[in-house]
Amino acid sequence: MNFECIIYEKNNHVSVIKLNRPKVLNAMNKQLWLDLQQALADTIDDEKIRVLIITGEGRAFSTGADLKDSKGRSLKAYRDYLVHLQEISRTIIRYPKPTIAAVNGYALGSGYELALACDIRIAADSAKFGSPEARVSSSVTGGAMRLLQDLVGPGKARELLFTCDYIDGKEAERIGLVNKTVPDDKLMEEAVAMAEKIAANSLFSINLIKKGLNMAKEASLDALMDYEVEACLATVSAPERAEKLEEFQDRKKVSE
Numbered sequence: 001m002n003f004e005c006i007i008y009e010k011n012n013h014v015s016v017i018k019l020n021r022p023k024v025l026n027a028m029n030k031q032l033w034l035d036l037q038q039a040l041a042d043t044i045d046d047e048k049i050r051v052l053i054i055t056g057e058g059r060a061f062s063t064g065a066d067l068k069d070s071k072g073r074s075l076k077a078y079r080d081y082l083v084h085l086q087e088i089s090r091t092i093i094r095y096p097k098p099t100i101a102a103v104n105g106y107a108l109g110s111g112y113e114l115a116l117a118c119d120i121r122i123a124a125d126s127a128k129f130g131s132p133e134a135r136v137s138s139s140v141t142g143g144a145m146r147l148l149q150d151l152v153g154p155g156k157a158r159e160l161l162f163t164c165d166y167i168d169g170k171e172a173e174r175i176g177l178v179n180k181t182v183p184d185d186k187l188m189e190e191a192v193a194m195a196e197k198i199a200a201n202s203l204f205s206i207n208l209i210k211k212g213l214n215m216a217k218e219a220s221l222d223a224l225m226d227y228e229v230e231a232c233l234a235t236v237s238a239p240e241r242a243e244k245l246e247e248f249q250d251r252k253k254v255s256e
Helices: 030-045 075-093 109-117 144-152 153-164 171-172 184-199 205-214 221-236 241-255
Strands: 004-010 013-021 049-055 058-063 099-103 106-107 120-124 129-131 180-182
Touching: 004 030, 013 030, 013 184, 049 058, 049 109, 049 184, 058 099, 058 109, 075 109, 099 184, 106 109, 106 241, 109 129, 109 144, 120 171, 120 184, 129 153, 129 171, 144 153, 144 221, 180 184, 205 221
Parallel strands: 013 049, 049 099, 058 106, 099 120, 106 129, 120 180
Antiparallel strands: 004 013
16 A cells, blocks of 8 residues: 555554654645545454554654645635544544554644544653644644543643643643653554554454443443443354463463
């Protein structure tokens, strides 16, 4: 596969999408979103791939929308662009395979929102997160109005969105925005290590658990608990169940 705005790689059970417009700090234009969409679809279709990592090439994860790309765009064209962007964001939020954002440098605007849409966020010490939309008479997308509140709480989410303040990796970790921060030169090593740890587990189980976690935001408790019964029955009757139990017993013997 040849892409104009991303680098797409696969290694064992892990795929990596690297946003690749480093000269503009990976600002997101229409072509980047199209490339991202194609790579996401390929990772879903590839049965060997169990975990997806998204990161940025160069000094930034992404500084958000490329404003040059929107010059002269009509209101209808802008609406069409935003609807397409939201479709891709929904794909990532509901992605059946685990996703990790490895955030290097700036993650601003729609780049920030892309990181929010992933299941897990690992940040470099130099990372900077921020939503500058209110500074330029714009608004957030990508489900950020909900995703950010889920991670840091409503009060902190309002503070960040209203003030447009940027925060570094350590502060992002402190408030729960990211899972952990690591030295810049260890970012991809840590992301790949976590991806491989996840990949060693049952993808079928993780798919069902992830679906339930997403359901928990909208479904009633009764509906969620009914789903949990069906998900558990589906996993324990899966062909890989016996294999995973045997692996677990072998690890237990070694630890003893």
